[in-house]
Amino acid sequence: MPYFAVYAPDYTDEGAIERRFKVREAHLANAAKESRMKVGGAMLSPNEALDTPNPPEKKMIGSLMIFEAESYAEVKELIENDVYWTGDVWDKEKTEIRPWVSPKSLQ
Template sequence: MATSASTKQHFMVYIPDRTDPGTLQRRLDLRSEHLERIRTLVTNETLKVVGPTLTPESVLPNAEQKMNGSLQVWEASSIEEVKKLVEDDIYYSGDVWDKEKIIIAPMILGHPK
């Protein structure tokens, strides 16, 4: 997909949470600050899709929904820009997300015409 540097593209970001015992509590403690920033990015139309991922057992009847990561779709000029946006999040600096396992990939949002 050839594009100029000034053209906005879409990027999918998958960020699993860390697996140490304190991760869920850190996530909950930092959630309001994280969500405040997310709301601004959605309003600015930089962040197109966002939400927590859940453990597989979370979909079972009457199961507790347990968050275990984040999925995001960004509109940006480059992977480097998206990486910076991810690193500016409190979940990144607050050791909620597993920094070694972040996946950022270009994508086509919706169906091509």
């Protein structure tokens, strides 16, 4: 089965982080049950936060996921049914779904 990488940045308006936290538990519960998602997690800002001795406060700014699925349409449906999508957390204009190949799958 093919793999797909999903880059889903959050909206950046003033209420975006509050919307994320409002539906976060439901999002995590659903993600834990989704066998087609092989890895996923939050992207953090600022980019250098992990490289500095006294990093500024990290905040979630989006999500990155890898799915194993039959088709792009299947992954698109999963994303569009996620509470981060329906709850206006992920930026619908900037979310990307791309075919992804791991070095192991090429062997």
